[in-house]
Amino acid sequence: MALxxxxxxxxxxxxxxxxxxxxYTELAAQMASRQMKKVFESFAKEEGQHKAKLIAVKQGxxxxxxxxxxxxLKIGDxxxxxxxQSDLTYQQALIVAMKAEKAAFKLYHDLAQSxxxxxxxxxxxxxxxxxxxxxxxxxxxxxxxxxxxx
Amino acid sequence: MFKxxxxxxxxxxxxxxxxxxxxxxxxxxxxQFVILRAEEEGERIPLSISDWDREMGTVTTVFLNIGNTTxxxxxxxxxxxxxxxxxxxGNATDVEKYGTVLCIGGxxxxxxxxxxxxxxxxxxxxxxxxxxGRSSYLFYWEDRFKAISDKMFHITRDGTKGYRGxxxxxxxxxxxIGEPIDRILINGCTFxxxxxxDASRSLGITTWVxxxxxxxxxxxxxxxxxxxxxGTTRFAxxxxxxxxxxxxxxxxxxxxxxxxxxxxVIPLRTSKCEEHSRKLTx
Amino acid sequence: MPVAEKxxxxxxxxxxxxxxxxxxxxxxxxVALGYSARAAVEEASRxxxxxxxxxxSNCPVEINIPGFIKAIAENDFARGIKIIKEKNCLPAxxxxxxxxxxxxxxxxxxxxxxxxxxxxxxxxxxxxxxxxQGEVELPQMEESSGKKVAVVGGGxxxxxxxxxxxxxxxxxxxxxxxxxxxxxxIYGIPEFRLPKxxxxxxxxxxxxxxxxxxxxxxxxxxxxxxxxxxxYDAVFVGSGAGLPWFMDIPGENLNGVYSANEYLTRLNLMKxxxxxxxxxxxxxxxxxxxxxxxxxxxxxxxxAMRLGAESRIVYRRSRSELPARLEEIENAEEEGVIFExxxxxxxxxxxxxxxxxxxxxxxxxxxxPDASGRRRPVPIEGxxxxxxxxxxxxxxxxxxxxxxxxxxxxxxxxxxxNIVADEETGKTSRxxxxxxxxxxxxxxxxxxxxxxGRKAARSIHEYLTS
Numbered sequence: 060m061a062l063x064x065x066x067x068x069x070x071x072x073x074x075x076x077x078x079x080x081x082x083y084t085e086l087a088a089q090m091a092s093r094q095m096k097k098v099f100e101s102f103a104k105e106e107g108q109h110k111a112k113l114i115a116v117k118q119g120x121x122x123x124x125x126x127x128x129x130x131x132l133k134i135g136d137x138x139x140x141x142x143x144q145s146d147l148t149y150q151q152a153l154i155v156a157m158k159a160e161k162a163a164f165k166l167y168h169d170l171a172q173s174x175x176x177x178x179x180x181x182x183x184x185x186x187x188x189x190x191x192x193x194x195x196x197x198x199x200x201x202x203x204x205x206x207x208x209x
Numbered sequence: 210m211f212k213x214x215x216x217x218x219x220x221x222x223x224x225x226x227x228x229x230x231x232x233x234x235x236x237x238x239x240x241q242f243v244i245l246r247a248e249e250e251g252e253r254i255p256l257s258i259s260d261w262d263r264e265m266g267t268v269t270t271v272f273l274n275i276g277n278t279t280x281x282x283x284x285x286x287x288x289x290x291x292x293x294x295x296x297x298x299g300n301a302t303d304v305e306k307y308g309t310v311l312c313i314g315g316x317x318x319x320x321x322x323x324x325x326x327x328x329x330x331x332x333x334x335x336x337x338x339x340x341x342g343r344s345s346y347l348f349y350w351e352d353r354f355k356a357i358s359d360k361m362f363h364i365t366r367d368g369t370k371g372y373r374g375x376x377x378x379x380x381x382x383x384x385x386i387g388e389p390i391d392r393i394l395i396n397g398c399t400f401x402x403x404x405x406x407d408a409s410r411s412l413g414i415t416t417w418v419x420x421x422x423x424x425x426x427x428x429x430x431x432x433x434x435x436x437x438x439x440g441t442t443r444f445a446x447x448x449x450x451x452x453x454x455x456x457x458x459x460x461x462x463x464x465x466x467x468x469x470x471x472x473x474v475i476p477l478r479t480s481k482c483e484e485h486s487r488k489l490t491x
Numbered sequence: 492m493p494v495a496e497k498x499x500x501x502x503x504x505x506x507x508x509x510x511x512x513x514x515x516x517x518x519x520x521x522v523a524l525g526y527s528a529r530a531a532v533e534e535a536s537r538x539x540x541x542x543x544x545x546x547x548s549n550c551p552v553e554i555n556i557p558g559f560i561k562a563i564a565e566n567d568f569a570r571g572i573k574i575i576k577e578k579n580c581l582p583a584x585x586x587x588x589x590x591x592x593x594x595x596x597x598x599x600x601x602x603x604x605x606x607x608x609x610x611x612x613x614x615x616x617x618x619x620x621x622x623x624q625g626e627v628e629l630p631q632m633e634e635s636s637g638k639k640v641a642v643v644g645g646g647x648x649x650x651x652x653x654x655x656x657x658x659x660x661x662x663x664x665x666x667x668x669x670x671x672x673x674x675x676x677i678y679g680i681p682e683f684r685l686p687k688x689x690x691x692x693x694x695x696x697x698x699x700x701x702x703x704x705x706x707x708x709x710x711x712x713x714x715x716x717x718x719x720x721x722x723y724d725a726v727f728v729g730s731g732a733g734l735p736w737f738m739d740i741p742g743e744n745l746n747g748v749y750s751a752n753e754y755l756t757r758l759n760l761m762k763x764x765x766x767x768x769x770x771x772x773x774x775x776x777x778x779x780x781x782x783x784x785x786x787x788x789x790x791x792x793x794x795a796m797r798l799g800a801e802s803r804i805v806y807r808r809s810r811s812e813l814p815a816r817l818e819e820i821e822n823a824e825e826e827g828v829i830f831e832x833x834x835x836x837x838x839x840x841x842x843x844x845x846x847x848x849x850x851x852x853x854x855x856x857x858x859x860p861d862a863s864g865r866r867r868p869v870p871i872e873g874x875x876x877x878x879x880x881x882x883x884x885x886x887x888x889x890x891x892x893x894x895x896x897x898x899x900x901x902x903x904x905x906x907x908x909n910i911v912a913d914e915e916t917g918k919t920s921r922x923x924x925x926x927x928x929x930x931x932x933x934x935x936x937x938x939x940x941x942x943x944g945r946k947a948a949r950s951i952h953e954y955l956t957s
Contacts (some may be wrong), residue, residue, distance in 0.1 A: 071790045093904070130861075132869060132870075149908075159956065186591055202867055202868075206932065207815050207889075208788060208789065209889055232713050250762070253761070253771075292670060293670045295714065296713065297713075298709065392946060430678075430756070431735070431753035432737070432749075433750075435737075442739075442743070468748070472767075475766075475767045475772075
């Protein structure tokens with residue numbers, strides 16, 4: 060599918076969110092402990108909300124402005140990638156999420172770079188901003204809950 | 210306080226210690242370990258459980274007399290007390306019906322793999338045992354193994370019994386065994402575990418090893434026992450001690466085990482000096 | 492004194508003598524030396540005895556603070572300690588490690604004028620005075636109820652629950668995983684901040700009251716909670732937050748990288764600073780970096796200094812955000828600990844023998860306050876700095892040990908492995924099981940664990956007597 064129209068791009072983005080929700084739902088099913096199942100189920104639910112938002116955008120709602128400045132705390136950047144197993148901890152779950160959101164951000168950012176049409180470029184950048192915001196939500200959680208100075 | 214019921218050298222440098230610890234004996238399962246302290250000032254060290262008697266309330270460990278604390282434990286006599294025996298710690302070895310299981314034990318691991326082999330046998334597995342050592346005079350519990358093994362082999366470095374050489378001859382030995390092996394379990398020193406895992410990798414046989422890193426509390430509190438397994442950091446005390454030998458980062462484990470090599474002998478030397486000077490000065 | 496003469500406000504907070512920095516940085520003896528009787532009476536006499544004292548309500552265990560201070564001012568130390576012990580069975584410990592500056596002392600009316608009463612020092616004074624008197628007076632004990640309670644974990648929460656319930660007439664057994672009672676008081680807080688003899692004294696007091704103590708007993712391994720339930724009428728879980736976290740950055744498994752728990756346990760529980768007299772080895776390092784900024788980080792950095800290392804705290808934010816107690820920060824600064832603020836380690840690099848030799852860090856700046864009002868550290872591009880180190884201590888994050896939750900079916904657990912319990916009663920999702928302290932809240936303070944333990948004890952007592 061060539062991403063050459065607003066609708067196609069939004070459909071692609073919606074698919075990406077569905078994919079992410081599926082990923083977390085599958086992880087939830089794999090978890091040995093009840094509390095970690097719940098954590099990944101809640102991540103899946105958040106992706107569902109992102110999807111709902113994109114559907115609303117398709118129907119005319121506005122996305123984040125491409126110019127909006129979202130802080131990048133870069134917390135996940137230097138952490139070792141997590142190997143997915145049934146006994147993940149909350150710390151690992153957040154690392155998985157931060158890295159996934161960063162990858163999504165990068166995807167849209169790269170797509171924006173290669174887009175010729177100014178309007179589509181703008182749309183990609185907006186989508187990238189959305190992902191940056193999702194990432195920040197996980198980074199803040201990591202900052203508050205994991206990087207606790209004893 | 211925990212009473213020493215038996216303490217003796219079973220072969221040169223390898224020591225057997227049986228202590229009264231009824232609560233540990235009640236819960237002990239094959240593959241678990243205990244943490245002991247030899248005296249009030251002593252450090253905490255992990256030792257694999259080699260046997261137990263629930264009725265008598267005793268737990269037996271077999272260990273190599275190699276450093277400060279093992280030296281002190283080896284010097285104990287029946288009737289004496291030690292301040293700490295805590296356990297059973299770690300997860301039990303998975304005892305399931307695998308088919309044919311090859312159990313390899315070397316050094317203290319001959320003792321610690323015994324209850325595992327016994328439980329696997331009771332579960333209906335076919336048991337092939339290999340015991341490994343520098344020389345045949347270092348073997349022990351052979352009768353016990355014979356009673357539960359369908360086949361038994363030996364490897365000695367000096368060729369005094371069985372195959373000459375090291376566990377790296379495993380592919381050849383397995384060829385000689387002449388039947389399919391479903392699982393390999395190895396207990397013993399880190400070097401044996403590594404060599405054995407390396408040797409079985411090309412054969413594609415699942416190989417589980419019982420790791421023995423440095424520990425303090427043995428309950429997941431200090432994290433000194435961390436090992437990299439398949440790229441994930443694990444605490445051997447609570448996630449192990451058994452891991453897939455093909456996934457363990459052996460170089461890292463061997464390095465980590467060397468952390469206190471220099472310090473290991475200092476208390477030994479000091480206490481000997483004290484003893485010596487006490488004797489001299491009366 | 493003529494009644495009409497109004498007492499003038501004395502804002503001169505009496506200093507507590509300390510070992511000099513250049514001396515104490517070479518030893519593990521207690522830093523703060525305690526008030527003399529004269530200084531204590533002078534300090535206590537400054538208290539204006541407010542009719543509605545806010546200090547009491549801001550104390551997690553609601554000690555009658557003006558009451559014991561008045562007793563000191565009147566030279567009646569015996570009455571003073573008795574008043575404290577009505578509410579707090581571990582005054583020698585709390586007087587030393589409580590964050591009084593953000594609790595009782597913070598609400599002292601004299602605080603506004605900069606001369607708040609040194610409540611913690613006075614509490615400590617009374618506890619130490621009592622210990623010097625030799626025989627400690629035992630409290631009034633209730634008649635035996637015939638009920639049995641198992642307390643899992645011998646730390647601050649467990650000790651409080653045991654002390655409260657034994658006095659109420661119940662039979663109490665404490666199960667402790669390590670070989671010594673005290674939990675974090677024994678393995679974590681160093682000798683120079685809390686002498687271990689004091690912890691032993693408090694534990695012995697509980698023994699005198701009749702508490703049974705089983706050390707070397709790992710509930711979840713040696714015996715499950717459910718097995719204990721067959722023998723005991725109630726089980727209290729106060730197993731703390733003993734599971735260390737690492738940062739998941741490259742190089743953390745190199746030799747010389749420790750969790751704060753390991754570093755402190757070697758030194759405190761195992762008395763590694765007395766090696767080889769005590770057999771647990773401790774390395775003497777040249778350059779130690781401690782990652783974090785809480786009290787645990789201060790304890791590690793100051794311990795490393797005492798072992799002869801150049802000691803450095805590496806913290807992501809700036810001095811004013813340090814979560815450690817100000818007193819401990821100042822102590823560390825006086826002793827010569829170096830503070831690298833706005834710095835975050837990215838990875839550790841090892842030598843050919845697998846020992847850590849370098850720490851690669853990134854400098855940070857604090858971003859604008861976000862929705863929650865907190866300024867978060869943002870990396871400065873291209874600011875990577877390399878520090879030569881031969882040891883790193885990670886003092887970041889701790890969570891409850893899963894041994895108990897994993898072996899107790901039906902016990903509800905939160906996402907970080909904490910046991911879910913009612914804040915007011917300590918009741919868990921399982922009948923007859925209570926929990927409080929760090930195992931519920933995640934790593935917090937000694938006094939909060941004691942306060943929560945007290946509430947749980949009250950709830951257990953209600954259950955046992957109804």
